[in-house]
Amino acid sequence: MRTTVIKNALMVNEGELFEGDLRIIGQRIDKVAPEITAQASDEVVDAKGAYLLPGMIDDQVHFREPGLTHKGNIASESRAAVAGGITSFMEMPNVNPSTTTIEALDAKYAIASKTSMANYAFYLGATEDNLEQIKRLNPAKHCGVKVFMGASTGDLLVEHPQALEAIFRDSPVLIVTHCEKGDVIANNQQALLQTKQQLTINDHPLLRDAEACYASSSYAVGLAKKHGSQLHVLHITTEKELALFEAGPIQGKQITAEACVHHLWFSNSDYPRLGNLIKCNPAIKYQSDRDALIQALHSNKIDIIATDHAPHTWQEKQVDYPQAPAGLPLVQHALLSLLDHVKHQRLSITQVVEKTAHNPAIRYAIKERGFLREGYYADLVLVDPKATQTVTEENILYKCAWSPFTGHQFSSRINNTWVNGELVYANEQVSANPETAMPLQFER
Structure with missing residues (x-):
């Protein structure tokens, strides 16, 4: 089962900002702590102080x-x-x-x-x-x-x-x-x-x-x-x-x-x-x-x-x-x-x-999503608030191929997105593998 450790993140969760590390095992958040020691077999992502959000x-x-x-x-x-x-x-x-x-x-x-x-x-x-x-x-x-x-x-x-x-x-x-x-x-x-x-x-x-x-x-x-x-x-x-x-x-x-x-x-x-x-x-x-x-x-x-x-x-x-x-x-x-x-x-x-x-x-009473909580699904986004991202015709991914924001330079950049623990977006590229996504479940 794949293990990923995200280190040196500024996590945003439940009204608080706190520095720390987060470990993903399989599809879920296994641990959130001030510091997590990565093992040799772990995939390590250095957040370098970027925001880690649900x-x-x-x-x-x-x-x-x-x-x-x-x-x-x-x-x-x-x-x-x-x-x-x-x-x-x-x-x-x-x-x-x-x-x-x-x-x-x-x-x-x-x-x-x-x-x-x-x-x-x-x-x-x-x-x-x-x-x-x-x-x-x-x-x-x-x-x-x-x-x-x-x-x-x-x-x-x-x-x-x-x-x-x-x-x-x-x-x-x-x-x-x-x-x-x-x-x-x-x-x-x-x-x-x-x-x-x-x-x-x-x-x-x-x-x-x-x-x-x-x-x-x-x-x-x-x-x-x-x-x-x-x-x-x-x-x-x-x-x-x-x-x-x-x-x-x-x-x-x-x-x-x-x-x-x-x-x-x-x-x-x-x-x-x-x-x-x-x-x-x-x-x-x-x-x-x-x-x-x-x-x-x-x-x-x-x-x-x-x-x-x-x-x-x-x-x-x-x-x-x-x-x-x-x-x-x-x-x-x-x-x-x-x-x-x-x-x-x-x-x-x-x-x-x-x-x-x-x-x-x-x-919506969504089951085990929407928070940085141990045991929840690892649906995460790492955002660099010190970088910029400009919308161009070349980097638009919509099938319609246009955006009302074309030409605008945003003050932040999305570095990584994980869905159910799988890294699906990194280095401005979307994964070719859609098998990680799941139907939402509701506790009601």
């Missing part, structure tokens, strides 16, 4: 398989993820066909078991008439049910009050929601088109505004309180919505909230430069909203940071705003963007670890 657990990605694999697939996007320090992901149901049955979920797990570089779980997508499928979800295997409340396409849009009541009443697993209200968006569009012939990207935060988000997220929170549901509201983008959530530690919360890395980084001032490349739903909004989201991370009104990684091809983005698809690729650079916030003292390194590793593990 790998990021990304609870919201779109890896596009099956059916949309010209944009990305589980193999390509999980490779980008581990290069970005993400060791586990939970993938969304809006593929083709939509993942709305247990059989479709099983098919995704089968693909991931052969091709994924990171640990994995998959959401079932709610529809207006698949309640019986939702009831079949296994709390120990399935991460949750995704409900698109008022803004989606195809069969994944759930608007009928009776259907929503039933889902919130009967779901055996965590409910996660995309909250934008369709009729508010439609009214906004009608009003905007009274003043101009065609909308542009600069109108995106006006079209999908704070009221569209709040009307939907407040509805979801109300349903969860009525039925005692476990609710996690994805990608909060507005200051107004923050009033819906309680401050404080995540333990024991019935209703939790998430922010995504692009909403913490970009604002409406970036639309003239990046255009459709940062078109996403819910929309990137205003600097005041971005600042409020960061403050909500400090107060713990926002519990988790994720990516909502959603690649489209470059060509698909090079059309007029109304036709451009929403979403952007993020997993390779998400953690680096958060470490830039640390450098500029907007967040602390312990907060980043809490929101990207500890809290996802707690909220």
Whole structure:
């Protein structure tokens, strides 16, 4: 059984920073101590004072398989993820066909078991008439049910009050929601088109505004309180919505909230430069909203940071705003963007670890992951805060081959990533062997 000793690391775990060594035996963390003596047969990694973090657990990605694999697939996007320090992901149901049955979920797990570089779980997508499928979800295997409340396409849009009541009443697993209200968006569009012939990207935060988000997220929170549901509201983008959530530690919360890395980084001032490349739903909004989201991370009104990684091809983005698809690729650079916030003292390194590793593990009750603890799976990332990493066309690993961060020099560099004790990223190279990844297990 392989043994690896990581020496001279600055470990970040459970609100503390401490210097020391960590030993991996097989798939798990065997020992964390101020000093560990390596044996001759051990593989030794000298961290040289770099941060050793639990790998990021990304609870919201779109890896596009099956059916949309010209944009990305589980193999390509999980490779980008581990290069970005993400060791586990939970993938969304809006593929083709939509993942709305247990059989479709099983098919995704089968693909991931052969091709994924990171640990994995998959959401079932709610529809207006698949309640019986939702009831079949296994709390120990399935991460949750995704409900698109008022803004989606195809069969994944759930608007009928009776259907929503039933889902919130009967779901055996965590409910996660995309909250934008369709009729508010439609009214906004009608009003905007009274003043101009065609909308542009600069109108995106006006079209999908704070009221569209709040009307939907407040509805979801109300349903969860009525039925005692476990609710996690994805990608909060507005200051107004923050009033819906309680401050404080995540333990024991019935209703939790998430922010995504692009909403913490970009604002409406970036639309003239990046255009459709940062078109996403819910929309990137205003600097005041971005600042409020960061403050909500400090107060713990926002519990988790994720990516909502959603690649489209470059060509698909090079059309007029109304036709451009929403979403952007993020997993390779998400953690680096958060470490830039640390450098500029907007967040602390312990907060980043809490929101990207500890809290996802707690909220989803993930078994033995998300912490630097003896006996836990060795999902680790070694980050050098004194080196830099510039995003170039040559080092982007997304299948779509572009990034909204192209040209940016991040203030940190990801040196190594381990998944279940296996070194899967080192020397700017991803391992060719995907056999280490495992399906996530949940203790609930």
